[in-house]
Amino acid sequence: MTIKPIFTLKEAFKNLWRNRLMSIASVSSVTATLMILGIIFALIININAMAQSAKDQFDSIQAYLKEDITAVEIDAIITKLSAVNGVQSVAYESKADALVKMKESWKDNAYLLEGLEANPLPSSIIVYLKDIYYASSVLIEINGLSGIEEVKSYQDIVEQLLSITEAIRKAGIIVIFVLIAISTFIIHNTIKLTVNSRQREINIMKYVGATNWFIRWPFLAEGTLLGLFGAGIAALLIRFAYDAVFEIMHTDFYVLVSAYVVLPEVLMADIAFLFVVIGAGIGALGSIWSMRKYLNV
Amino acid sequence: MIEFQNVVKKYDNGVTALNGVSVKIEKGEFVFIVGPSGAGKSTFIKALLKEVKVTSGHIHMDDMEITKMHRRKVPFLRRKVGVVFQDFRLLPNKTVYENIAFAMEILGTPHRNIRKQVPMILALVGLTGKGNYYPNQLSGGEQQRVSIARSMINNPPILIADEPTGNLDPDTSWEIMKVLRTINRRGTTIIMATHDREIVDIMKKRVIALENGLIARDDKIGVYGYDD
Numbered sequence: 001m002t003i004k005p006i007f008t009l010k011e012a013f014k015n016l017w018r019n020r021l022m023s024i025a026s027v028s029s030v031t032a033t034l035m036i037l038g039i040i041f042a043l044i045i046n047i048n049a050m051a052q053s054a055k056d057q058f059d060s061i062q063a064y065l066k067e068d069i070t071a072v073e074i075d076a077i078i079t080k081l082s083a084v085n086g087v088q089s090v091a092y093e094s095k096a097d098a099l100v101k102m103k104e105s106w107k108d109n110a111y112l113l114e115g116l117e118a119n120p121l122p123s124s125i126i127v128y129l130k131d132i133y134y135a136s137s138v139l140i141e142i143n144g145l146s147g148i149e150e151v152k153s154y155q156d157i158v159e160q161l162l163s164i165t166e167a168i169r170k171a172g173i174i175v176i177f178v179l180i181a182i183s184t185f186i187i188h189n190t191i192k193l194t195v196n197s198r199q200r201e202i203n204i205m206k207y208v209g210a211t212n213w214f215i216r217w218p219f220l221a222e223g224t225l226l227g228l229f230g231a232g233i234a235a236l237l238i239r240f241a242y243d244a245v246f247e248i249m250h251t252d253f254y255v256l257v258s259a260y261v262v263l264p265e266v267l268m269a270d271i272a273f274l275f276v277v278i279g280a281g282i283g284a285l286g287s288i289w290s291m292r293k294y295l296n297v
Numbered sequence: 298m299i300e301f302q303n304v305v306k307k308y309d310n311g312v313t314a315l316n317g318v319s320v321k322i323e324k325g326e327f328v329f330i331v332g333p334s335g336a337g338k339s340t341f342i343k344a345l346l347k348e349v350k351v352t353s354g355h356i357h358m359d360d361m362e363i364t365k366m367h368r369r370k371v372p373f374l375r376r377k378v379g380v381v382f383q384d385f386r387l388l389p390n391k392t393v394y395e396n397i398a399f400a401m402e403i404l405g406t407p408h409r410n411i412r413k414q415v416p417m418i419l420a421l422v423g424l425t426g427k428g429n430y431y432p433n434q435l436s437g438g439e440q441q442r443v444s445i446a447r448s449m450i451n452n453p454p455i456l457i458a459d460e461p462t463g464n465l466d467p468d469t470s471w472e473i474m475k476v477l478r479t480i481n482r483r484g485t486t487i488i489m490a491t492h493d494r495e496i497v498d499i500m501k502k503r504v505i506a507l508e509n510g511l512i513a514r515d516d517k518i519g520v521y522g523y524d525d
Binding site (some may be wrong): 201205208209 | 375
């Protein structure tokens with residue numbers, strides 16, 4: 001049998017309208033579950049972004065050099081470290097550079113440094129990593145070098161950060177899958193009510209000689225449309241809610257944190273795609289699932 | 298041509314509804330199936346439509362062997378056999394026109410043809426002008442005519458009627474019988490299960506009586522023969 005998309009869609013819309021109470025119930029349940037899913041998704045995305053920017057700040061290792069080190073030795077260390085796997089670049093920070101930096105970061109209190117007779121700050125080499133994952137291996141290399149007084153790395157913080165983001169990501173994925181399962185079940189149940197109330201109709205169709213797919217298509221279209229409607233409404237609600245939160249974050253004293261908040265446009269692109277796929281998916285799955293037993297007449 | 302060869306149907310609950318039924322129905326015949334409740338009339342009809350799977354025996358319809366037919370082919374069998382039920386089985390949220398058109402849409406009939414043929418079949422069953430009514434706006438007799446129109450719209454060679462007059466008063470029943478007779482005269486084989494003594498006795502058609510899953514009687518021009 002050939003599928004006639006216009007006929008099928010027309011039937012689906014007609015039936016959605018004729019069973020409008022049921023349709024509203026289904027759409028609201030999809031909207032509700034997708035909303036929760038969207039909120040969790042937004043949280044995960046933002047935590048990931050924050051972790052990413054934090055990682056970017058900690059992707060360097062500072063090795064303080066001994067007082068008596070010579071320029072030749074420094075050059076040797078720099079060439080050696082540049083060749084190490086995972087190293088992006090190596091920079092030398094002299095005692096004077098270090099003082100300038102400190103003055104900059106102290107800002108208004110920098111006058112306190114004026115009274116210093118000699119520069120007490122050590123010179124150092126800053127190793128920028130390609131990625132934070134190389135931190136431990138590079139650290140071993142640095143510790144093997146001579147002429148180094150002390151190494152300052154953020155490895156502990158970074159490792160904690162990595163494990164936390166990893167845990168959040170895993171938990172998020174699990175929660176999302178559970179939510180998808182739950183919403184498929186809800187759609188399955190709501191469409192089963194629709195199918196139930198139209199059991200007679202399906203039965204009659206079978207008697208008149210309709211094939212299973214002929215009967216299934218309109219229901220499939222219905223379920224998919226319900227899912228898409230729910231997805232659309234949920235996406236709009238998430239959009240408004242996220243915009244509002246984003247606004248608050250930027251006007252109030254959260255400004256410090258807000259730099260890490262993902263832009264609404266970026267988030268919505270992901271959410272829209274996710275919602276359309278999941279909405280249509282659970283709608284279709286739920287409808288096929290719910291009418292399985294009614295087709296065996 | 299329909300042929301039952303030693304058909305047995307035992308249900309899972311142990312009831313034997315058909316216990317070796319062999320019968321032949323020729324093209325263009327008008328056959329009444331009579332018998333007390335539980336004699337196997339319904340199972341006989343369900344077996345013909347492959348609504349139940351028979352335990353043993355063969356059922357042939359023209360060149361098809363229904364008993365061996367794959368489940369996927371069943372819709373195509375049902376398109377060759379129009380069915381009319383006691384309770385009409387019309388789609389309540391479709392109009393008369395839509396109910397009949399639906400049977401054609403299933404076959405992928407172009408809308409042009411549907412628009413032409415539905416009024417013709419409505420005229421045949423005497424419902425001209427009622428196309429836009431919903432089933433609940435019609436009388437029982439009118440609903441049964443819609444259901445006959447739906448079953449005949451694709452010109453099936455066989456029409457099965459399961460107590461088509463069971464819910465109707467005697468006058469209306471006769472109107473339905475007239476419609477069925479007209480259809481039969483156009484060459485359609487009609488198999489009608491019924492409890493209606495008056496109709497069977499007056500129509501003077503072939504009567505097959507089922508009792509305890511067996512054929513008790515098969516008369517060319519028969520009578521009802523039971524005292525209800």
